[in-house]
Amino acid sequence: MAAKGRIEINEERCKGCTLCALACPQTIIEMATDRVNAKGYYPALLVDPDVKCTGCALCAVACPDVCITVYRQVPSKTRRAEAAV
Amino acid sequence: MTSAVMVEEKVVYERPESLADVATHYCPGCTHGIAHRIVAEVLDELGVRDRTIGVSPVGCAVLAYKYFNTDGAEAAHGRAPAMATGIKRVMPDHVVFTYQGDGDLAAIGIAEIIHAATRGENITTIFVNNAIYGMTGGQMAPTTLIGQETTSSPGGRSQTLTGFPVRMAELMAGITGSAYIARRSLHNVKEINTAKRAIKTAFLAQLNGLGFSMVELLSTCPTNWKVSPAEALAWVESDMVPxxxxxxYKVAEEVKPLMKRR
Structure with a gap:
């Protein structure tokens, strides 16, 4: 099973530059079209109805404004195995 | 996955501690933010944040001392290596780096950077080359490519009128006091990760007292190039990298073991 992840985007820091969307291998990041943030930019959004995000963090590496925090799911069984090593 | 297996979530990417949690003034898509972040990540990984002093330039990165969660100083235009020299000599146990753009380092400050290297000053320079003067409105820089249109070369840079773009990494590599000189780019994720490794080598060279180190980062200026951020990255790859x-460009013998230690 592929790793599952999600991202949190700090919309107020986002400048809508699209570099995260360009870097995303799953093409699940889009710029908002219905709202702007306080600075007047269309912020990036994770649009992931099929839960395709793998938590690869390429978007976060490409983001010039450090707006993206990336989370990845890990089965706790694996974590126990890691702890035992 | 069975329901018996609990799933936990771990953070795989977040803001490095060495980068202050503030909004930057950089334009959308400007790779200064990426350069700041990878420098901050390296300072975190080396565990030297509390004894690091950054020296900011004049140019777009003039406020860099506000963005790094380290001590900082602000130098006169082009004089960051001179100021860093003083700081490092007074406090040799501190990690001292300059963060300079091409208008600052390759034009008005070219004498300072060359002489800092000739003295073998034990400092690290992060050189952001975006082939233009950004802050002042997009004038031609020494690094502007032949044919590139700027506000002061509206028909494109002419080599008969203004000569050729200066290649700083090659220039600095010819200096005996340089320990580690590299050029990297920030135009995609792979190159960003490669750039981060070079920056780590540069700081390790300083921590081991090996002399002057500099990493040149090919960077974008979507605003003054008058293209979208995505087009700017493509232009770096198609026009700047060639x-x-x-x-x-220069790896001193003593630096080579540091490159393997990752």
């Missing part, structure tokens, strides 16, 4: 080839 003239400014990426790679290590």
């Amino acid at each position: 003239y400014y080839p990426l790679g290590d």
